[in-house]
Amino acid sequence: MAQVEENTHTPAKKPPPMSILEVGGVPLPISSNEIWDKISKFEARPDDLILATYPKSGTTWMQEILDMIQNEGDVEKCKRAISLDRHPFIELTFPFKKKYDFEMALEMPSPRLLKTHLPSHLIPPSVWRQNCKIIYVARNAKDCLVSYYHYHRMTTLLPDPKSLEEFCQKFMSGEVAYGSWYDHVKGWWAAKDKHQILYLFYEDVKKDPKRETEKILKFLEKDIPEELLNKIICYTSFDVMKQNPVANYTALPTSIMDHPISPFMRKGMPGDGKSFFTVAQNEEFDKDYQKKMAGSTLTFHTEI
Numbered sequence: 627m628a629q630v631e632e633n634t635h636t637p638a639k640k641p642p643p644m645s646i647l648e649v650g651g652v653p654l655p656i657s658s659n660e661i662w663d664k665i666s667k668f669e670a671r672p673d674d675l676i677l678a679t680y681p682k683s684g685t686t687w688m689q690e691i692l693d694m695i696q697n698e699g700d701v702e703k704c705k706r707a708i709s710l711d712r713h714p715f716i717e718l719t720f721p722f723k724k725k726y727d728f729e730m731a732l733e734m735p736s737p738r739l740l741k742t743h744l745p746s747h748l749i750p751p752s753v754w755r756q757n758c759k760i761i762y763v764a765r766n767a768k769d770c771l772v773s774y775y776h777y778h779r780m781t782t783l784l785p786d787p788k789s790l791e792e793f794c795q796k797f798m799s800g801e802v803a804y805g806s807w808y809d810h811v812k813g814w815w816a817a818k819d820k821h822q823i824l825y826l827f828y829e830d831v832k833k834d835p836k837r838e839t840e841k842i843l844k845f846l847e848k849d850i851p852e853e854l855l856n857k858i859i860c861y862t863s864f865d866v867m868k869q870n871p872v873a874n875y876t877a878l879p880t881s882i883m884d885h886p887i888s889p890f891m892r893k894g895m896p897g898d899g900k901s902f903f904t905v906a907q908n909e910e911f912d913k914d915y916q917k918k919m920a921g922s923t924l925t926f927h928t929e930i
C-alpha cells in the first residue's frame with residue numbers, strides 16, 4: 627500500500643471548518659468568489675468520468691467500485707493512496723490540503739475520475755460541453771440526513787450539528803453544505819434526460835451489487851470476466867471497505883475526523899435513518915417530503 631503523504635493530512639492543530647459561500651442560492655464549502663470563479667471555469671476532458679452525489683449518498687463506495695473497474699481489479703493500484711487523494715472533488719477545498727482539489731485534477735493524467743457534490747445547475751459548463759459520462763448516486767432522504775448528521779458530529783470540517791432535531795430542520799430547509807437534498811436529487815433526475823448520466827440508487831446497489839455493477843459496466847462500455855466482477859463486489863462490500871485504511875478515512879488525523887465519535891463507515895444500511903426519528907418527527911418529515919417531492923417521478927426505497 628502506498629504511504630499516505632504525511633504533511634498533507636497532519637495539521638498540528640484543529641483545522642478551521644470549511645468556509646461556506648452561497649452560490650446561486652446554494653451553500654457550498656468554497657472559500658471565496660475567486661475560487662468559485664476558477665471552479666466554474668474548470669476544464670473537463672471528454673474522457674473524464676464524473677461521480678456526482680449529494681453528501682453521504684455512497685460517494686466513497688462508488689468511488690471504490692469505479693476505481694476497481696478502471697484498474698481492472700488490481701487491488702494494489704487501488705491502494706495507491708487514500709480515497710481523498712485518488713480522485714479529486716471538482717469543487718471541494720479542504721483547509722488541510724496543500725493544493726485545491728481542482729489543481730490536483732489539472733495534474734492528473736487521463737482518464738480521470740472526478741467527484742462532485744454540486745447540484746446539476748452548478749456543474750462547470752465544460753462537463754456538459756465535453757459530454758462527459760456522469761454517474762449519479764442518490765440515497766433516500768432519511769438515511770442521508772442521519773448519515774450527514776453523524777458526519778457533522780465526527781468531522782471538524784463542518785459545524786457542530788447540535789441535536790438531530792436541529793439538524794433535521796436545517797436539512798429540510800436546505801441550510802446545510804450543498805443545500806437542499808430535494809433539489810439535488812430532482813435536478814440530477816431531470817438532467818439525466820439530456821445528458822450521458824447513469825442515475826443509480828444507493829439502496830439498489832446494496833440490494834443487488836452485481837446487477838448494479840453490470841449497469842455501470844454497460845454504461846462505461848466495458849466487458850469484464852465474471853470472476854473479476856465478483857472480486858470487485860467483494861472488495862467494495864461494506865465489511866471489507868470498513869477495514870480498508872485507504873477507503874475508511876481512518877488515515878486522517880482525529881483533529882479532522884474523530885471515528886470514536888462516529889465512524890465514517892457507520893452502518894451502511896438502508897432504513898437505518900428512520901429509527902432515529904420520533905413518531906412526531908417522522909410525521910413532520912414525511913409531510914414536508916410529500917410537498918417538496920410532489921410532481922416528481924423519482925421514487926426511493928427506504929428498505930431492502
Ligand code: A3P
Pocket residue numbers: 679680681682683684685686687769772773774776832862863864865867890891892893894895898
Ligand atoms: P452511513 O453513515 O449510513 O453508514 P459518502 O461516501 O457519500 O460520504 O457516504 C457515506 C455513507 O456511505 C456512510 O453511510 C457509509 O457507511 C456508507 N458506505 C460506505 N461504503 C459503503 C459500502 N461499501 N456499502 C454500503 N454503504 C457504504
